[in-house]
Amino acid sequence: MSGLAPGSGPSVELFAALAAYQGLTSLTEARLALAVASHRELATDLATLRAKPMAFLEPVPEPAQALRWLERGGDRP
Amino acid sequence: MNQPLHDRPADLPADLADATASQLLAGFSAGSITPVDAVEACLARIAATEPACNAIIALLDGPALAAAERSGQRWREGTAGPLEGVPYGLKDIIATAGVASTGGSSLYLDYVPTETAAHARRLADAGGILLAKLGTFEFACGGADNQAFGRVHNPWDLTRTTGGSSSGSGAAVAAGMLPLAIGTDTGGSIRIPAAYCGITGLKPTYGRVPRHGVMGLSWTLDHAGPMTRSAEDCALMLGVIAGHDERDATSSMRPVPDYLGALSQAVSGLKLARPRGWFEDCFHPAFAAVYEEAVAALGGLGIDVVDVEVPEVEVAAAAGWAICYAEMFSLHEGHIATIEERDTMGAGLLGAGPFVTANDYLRALRWRPAFQRSLAAALGDCAAFVVPGATTAPPVMGDMLVDTGTAVVDWLAVATRNHIPFNYAGLPGLCLPCGLADGLPVSLQLVGWPHDDATLLRIGAAYQAVTDHHRAKPPILSAVA
Numbered sequence: 378m379s380g381l382a383p384g385s386g387p388s389v390e391l392f393a394a395l396a397a398y399q400g401l402t403s404l405t406e407a408r409l410a411l412a413v414a415s416h417r418e419l420a421t422d423l424a425t426l427r428a429k430p431m432a433f434l435e436p437v438p439e440p441a442q443a444l445r446w447l448e449r450g451g452d453r454p
Numbered sequence: 455m456n457q458p459l460h461d462r463p464a465d466l467p468a469d470l471a472d473a474t475a476s477q478l479l480a481g482f483s484a485g486s487i488t489p490v491d492a493v494e495a496c497l498a499r500i501a502a503t504e505p506a507c508n509a510i511i512a513l514l515d516g517p518a519l520a521a522a523e524r525s526g527q528r529w530r531e532g533t534a535g536p537l538e539g540v541p542y543g544l545k546d547i548i549a550t551a552g553v554a555s556t557g558g559s560s561l562y563l564d565y566v567p568t569e570t571a572a573h574a575r576r577l578a579d580a581g582g583i584l585l586a587k588l589g590t591f592e593f594a595c596g597g598a599d600n601q602a603f604g605r606v607h608n609p610w611d612l613t614r615t616t617g618g619s620s621s622g623s624g625a626a627v628a629a630g631m632l633p634l635a636i637g638t639d640t641g642g643s644i645r646i647p648a649a650y651c652g653i654t655g656l657k658p659t660y661g662r663v664p665r666h667g668v669m670g671l672s673w674t675l676d677h678a679g680p681m682t683r684s685a686e687d688c689a690l691m692l693g694v695i696a697g698h699d700e701r702d703a704t705s706s707m708r709p710v711p712d713y714l715g716a717l718s719q720a721v722s723g724l725k726l727a728r729p730r731g732w733f734e735d736c737f738h739p740a741f742a743a744v745y746e747e748a749v750a751a752l753g754g755l756g757i758d759v760v761d762v763e764v765p766e767v768e769v770a771a772a773a774g775w776a777i778c779y780a781e782m783f784s785l786h787e788g789h790i791a792t793i794e795e796r797d798t799m800g801a802g803l804l805g806a807g808p809f810v811t812a813n814d815y816l817r818a819l820r821w822r823p824a825f826q827r828s829l830a831a832a833l834g835d836c837a838a839f840v841v842p843g844a845t846t847a848p849p850v851m852g853d854m855l856v857d858t859g860t861a862v863v864d865w866l867a868v869a870t871r872n873h874i875p876f877n878y879a880g881l882p883g884l885c886l887p888c889g890l891a892d893g894l895p896v897s898l899q900l901v902g903w904p905h906d907d908a909t910l911l912r913i914g915a916a917y918q919a920v921t922d923h924h925r926a927k928p929p930i931l932s933a934v935a
Binding site: 387392395396398399400401403404405408409411412413414415416418419420421422423425426427429431437439440442443444446447448449450451452453454 | 659660661674704706707708766768769771772773775776779787790791792793794798801802803804805806808809810814816817818819820821822823826829830834835867880881903904905906
């Protein structure tokens with residue numbers, strides 16, 4: 378996110394530019410404000426998620442791993 | 455027409471609209487009532503309550519009465535299916551061939567599928583009678599304000615939301631418009647309206663019920679499941695709709711257990727794990743007090759409730775939301791150009807979609823097995839978790855704020871916090887009504903091991919055998935009586 382501090386989120390102008398880059402060009406001012414508000418709500422969650430360390434030296438067979446765990450009944454003892 | 459009371463099995467209610475599916479089937483089997491009686495009773499209840507609740511998008515009264523006649527014939531011939539003659543409703547994001555399936559959206563008002571969703575087909579094949587397509591938050595995420603169909607009102611207090619997104623399913627079952635409905639659940643959308651409306655709702659294990667024919671919100675988190683007035687009816691319905699379908703590669707290959715048969719097994723000696731912390735942090739005191747009584751009642755069944763810790767639930771909730779936003783943005787990319795026609799809440803969520811990065815999404819998927827293992831470790835030798843189904847009253851629709859006892863805040867994060875972690879992990883969750891606080895339903899949730907939905911239903915049925923909370927009627931029915 379272009380050097381933004383986790384949880385801070387982009388300005389409305391940057392938000393609009395980034396949204397437009399992904400095809401969201403038809404937002405009215407009111408809807409844009411709503412989307413920014415939703416993003417700011419989400420930003421805390423994203424910061425929480427981004428702070429979680431992820432291992433490098435292990436296989437990453439997702440999403441099959443989670444589905445197989447479910448199919449095995451959660452490896453219940 | 456309804457039969458005189460003295461001709462009925464002893465446990466059939468005076469008004470068949472108040473009967474559970476299991477009670478109706480017993481009455482059909484005994485020959486004391488017919489499917490036409492049941493459909494007519496539901497139609498009378500709909501006439502009395504729908505103007506206030508607005509739970510229904512499309513009423514299929516003519517086809518339902520015709521189907522009821524055919525069901526009656528099959529009962530007489532001895533060829534009745536497991537749901538023969540029982541009326542049900544479908545959340546209107548579920549495809550029905552030849553019947554409009556709107557997604558609760560002005561964008562799909564004229565969409566008529568050519569194929570019925572896999573689980574809906576199973577309900578019909580079992581003899582169930584589709585009576586209504588039911589209200590939903592737009593595309594299962596649009597919010598209580600629906601510009602195409604209007605708000606759905608909670609039968610317990612018409613100023614309040616049913617919650618969602620299975621809003622019509624919650625209101626219709628609670629008001630007795632029909633005994634069975636299908637809801638879908640991505641972050642609580644079966645269990646939140648079940649809790650807010652005082653009914654019984656099951657989000658089955660991920661993959662237990664095929665998603666074929668359901669408009670998607672987030673394929674990693676989406677589930678379909680029963681919303682009913684008893685755990686027994688949830689078991690009945692799950693037994694019909696569960697099982698692999700080759701059109702949904704994520705649907706489970708495991709055989710479908712005898713969910714109804716499992717209800718007769720004892721619950722004494724089981725252990726339940728109670729994780730407080732995150733799950734009880736936003737608990738309004740009046741609701742917490744009722745929940746404590748419910749947990750104590752579980753103890754009265756011989757169930758041992760022990761405190762446990764579930765670490766990093768906040769990360770699981772965050773990961774669930776990251777997945778939901780990213781997959782929603784992908785699924786709805788064809789609607790981006792028409793975002794101004796979307797309902798407010800859904801447009802706001804969709805508009806924030808571009809800011810979940812690919813790395814956020816992949817990180818959320820990568821951490822999922824770790825959270826699954828954490829849940830398993832916390833469960834240990836316990837049969838299930840017990841957590842609140844809702845920690846506050848449903849919000850008034852004018853402001854959509856909830857009172858946690860210490861703060862008045864926007865409803866969505868509070869309502870979903872006890873649910874989305876289990877969508878993320880894929881565990882089954884059953885919400886049961888457990889009393890009233892300030893005249894509004896309180897709910898507890900049992901969350902079990904993967905593919906052990908049967909144990910949740912068994913505990914739920916045992917709890918409902920010694921309590922009457924699932925029989926409580928919303929005030930709107932006083933006027934009907």
